[in-house]
Amino acid sequence: MIRIVGAKNREALAPELQSMHRHRKQVFVDFLKWDIPVIDGQYEIDQFDNDDAVYLMVSDPQTRAHLGSVRLLPTQCPHLMSEIFPFLCDGAPPNSEDVWEITRLCTAPKVADPSTVRRHLCTALMEYGLLHGIRRYVSVTHMAFLAQVLAVGWNCEPLGLPQMVNGEEIGAIAIEVSAESLSHFRKSLGLKRPLIALSDQAQAA
Amino acid sequence: MGQFHDVQAFVREANRVTEMAELEPALASIMQSLGFDLYAFVHHVPGSVVPESVVRLSNYPEAWRDIMRARNYFADNPVIMACQKRSVGFIWSQLPSLLNLSARQKESLDEWNRMGFGEGFTVPMHVPGEIMGSCSMSVGRGASLPEASLPAAQYVACFTFEAARRIARGGTEKLTPSTKVRNLTQRQLDCVVLVGRGKSDWDISRLLGISDQTVHQHVEEAKRRFGVASRTQLVVRALYNSQLTFSDIIQ
Numbered sequence: 001m002i003r004i005v006g007a008k009n010r011e012a013l014a015p016e017l018q019s020m021h022r023h024r025k026q027v028f029v030d031f032l033k034w035d036i037p038v039i040d041g042q043y044e045i046d047q048f049d050n051d052d053a054v055y056l057m058v059s060d061p062q063t064r065a066h067l068g069s070v071r072l073l074p075t076q077c078p079h080l081m082s083e084i085f086p087f088l089c090d091g092a093p094p095n096s097e098d099v100w101e102i103t104r105l106c107t108a109p110k111v112a113d114p115s116t117v118r119r120h121l122c123t124a125l126m127e128y129g130l131l132h133g134i135r136r137y138v139s140v141t142h143m144a145f146l147a148q149v150l151a152v153g154w155n156c157e158p159l160g161l162p163q164m165v166n167g168e169e170i171g172a173i174a175i176e177v178s179a180e181s182l183s184h185f186r187k188s189l190g191l192k193r194p195l196i197a198l199s200d201q202a203q204a205a
Numbered sequence: 206m207g208q209f210h211d212v213q214a215f216v217r218e219a220n221r222v223t224e225m226a227e228l229e230p231a232l233a234s235i236m237q238s239l240g241f242d243l244y245a246f247v248h249h250v251p252g253s254v255v256p257e258s259v260v261r262l263s264n265y266p267e268a269w270r271d272i273m274r275a276r277n278y279f280a281d282n283p284v285i286m287a288c289q290k291r292s293v294g295f296i297w298s299q300l301p302s303l304l305n306l307s308a309r310q311k312e313s314l315d316e317w318n319r320m321g322f323g324e325g326f327t328v329p330m331h332v333p334g335e336i337m338g339s340c341s342m343s344v345g346r347g348a349s350l351p352e353a354s355l356p357a358a359q360y361v362a363c364f365t366f367e368a369a370r371r372i373a374r375g376g377t378e379k380l381t382p383s384t385k386v387r388n389l390t391q392r393q394l395d396c397v398v399l400v401g402r403g404k405s406d407w408d409i410s411r412l413l414g415i416s417d418q419t420v421h422q423h424v425e426e427a428k429r430r431f432g433v434a435s436r437t438q439l440v441v442r443a444l445y446n447s448q449l450t451f452s453d454i455i456q
Binding site: 090115143144145146147148150151153155156157158160161162163168169171 | 208209213217292294333334335356
C-alpha cells in the first residue's frame with residue numbers, strides 16, 4: 001500500500017521519513033554522486049523537504065522501513081525547477097495549481113523487487129494527480145535516464161532543450177496525468193483497487 | 206528557440222502515432238531539419254532474423270546493410286560496444302578514446318567511411334530488463350556533424366525510440382517474450398558472477414557444489430534469456446542489468 005505523507009501526519013510517520021532520508025542519501029549521494037546536502041552524515045534533506053512537500057511512499061508495515069518514495073511539490077511554491085533549474089524551460093518555469101513537480105523518485109537500495117515498487121509509485125502518482133485535480137507533473141531528469149522514464153508508458157513531453165550542468169546532461173519534462181495511464185498501469189500490475197488509502201488522504205492534507 | 210519548437214511538435218506527433226508508417230516520415234523530416242543524413246534507431250539484436258517486436262528504424266541504404274551483415278559487424282561493432290559502457294550520447298570520432306579498438310574494429314570504421322559514413326552521434330537506449338538499443342544519427346562522408354543539433358537530437362532519439370517501442374509491441378503494456386528479458390534465477394546469477402571472475406565450468410561446479418554439466422546448463426540458459434551469444438556478452442549484460450536496478454531515474 002502507498003502512504004501519503006504531508007505536513008499533518010509527518011510526525012506520526014517519522015520513522016518512515018527518517019528511513020526515506022537515509023535511503024535517499026545512499027541512492028543519490030553515495031551511488032549517483034549528486035552534489036546535494038547531507039545532514040548528520042546520513043540523511044539527504046534539502047530546502048524543499050518542507051511543509052509544502054507531499055511524499056508518496058511504499059513502506060514495510062512491520063519494520064516501518066521505507067521501500068520507495070517520490071516527493072511532490074506544488075509549482076506555486078518554490079520548487080527545484082523554479083529555484084535551481086529555471087533555464088531548462090523554454091519560457092517561464094511552471095507556476096500553476098494544476099501542475100506539480102516530481103523529485104527524488106527512488107527505491108530502497110536493498111529492496112527485493114525495485115521495478116514493482118517503482119511501478120506502484122508511478123501508479124500512485126496517477127491516482128494522487130486525479131484525486132487532486134493535477135493535470136500534469138513536471139520533473140528534471142538526467143538524459144541518461146530519459147529512455148527509462150519514457151518506458152514507464154505515460155505521456156511525456158519536453159519543456160526545453162537539455163543542457164549540460166556540472167558535466168551531466170539534464171532536461172525538464174512534463175508528464176501528463178490521465179485516467180488512461182492509470183488504467184494502463186493498474187492493468188499491467190494486476191491491481192483491482194486503488195493503492196492510495198482514502199483514510200490517508202484526510203490525515204495528510 | 207525555433208529548434209525546440211520543431212522538437213516539441215515532433216514529440217507530440219511521435220506520442221500520437223500508432224503505426225511505424227506514420228512515425229517513419231515524421232522521423233525522416235525532423236532528421237533532415239536537424240541536419241542529419243543518416244539514422245538507425247535499433248534494438249541491439251544480432252542476426253538477420255529478428256522478432257517483430259524489436260525496434261528497427263533506419264534509412265541506411267540496403268547495400269550498406271548487406272555489407273555490414275556480411276562482415277558480421279554486429280559481433281564487435283564499436284558503436285554497440287560503446288553503448289554498453291556509456292549512458293549518454295557520444296560522437297563517433299570519440300570511439301578510439303572510449304574503447305580499446307581492436308585491429309578489426311579500426312578496419313571496420315575505415316570501411317564505414319569508405320561506404321560513405323562521415324561523423325555520427327549515438328545515444329544509447331537503456332531500459333532495465335530489456336534488450337539494449339541505440340539511436341545513431343550521422344552525416345555523409347565529408348559533411349560536418351550539426352553540433353548545435355545534438356541536444357535536440359537526444360530528445361528525438363528518446364521519444365522516437367519510445368514511440369517505436371510502443372508500436373512494435375502492439376500498443377499493449379506487456380512485452381512479448383522475445384524482447385522481454387526474464388530475470389536470471391539466483392543459481393544462474395551465481396554462475397554468471399563466477400564466469401565473470403574467469404572461472405571455468407569445472408571451477409564453478411566445485412565452488413557451488415553442483416555438477417559441471419549443470420553449470421553449463423545454467424550458463425546456456427542465462428545466455429538464452431539475454432539473447433546473447435558469448436560468455437563475455439553474458440557478463441556485460443548481467444552486470445548492466447543489476448547495476449541499473451537502483452540507479453533510479455529522477456532528480
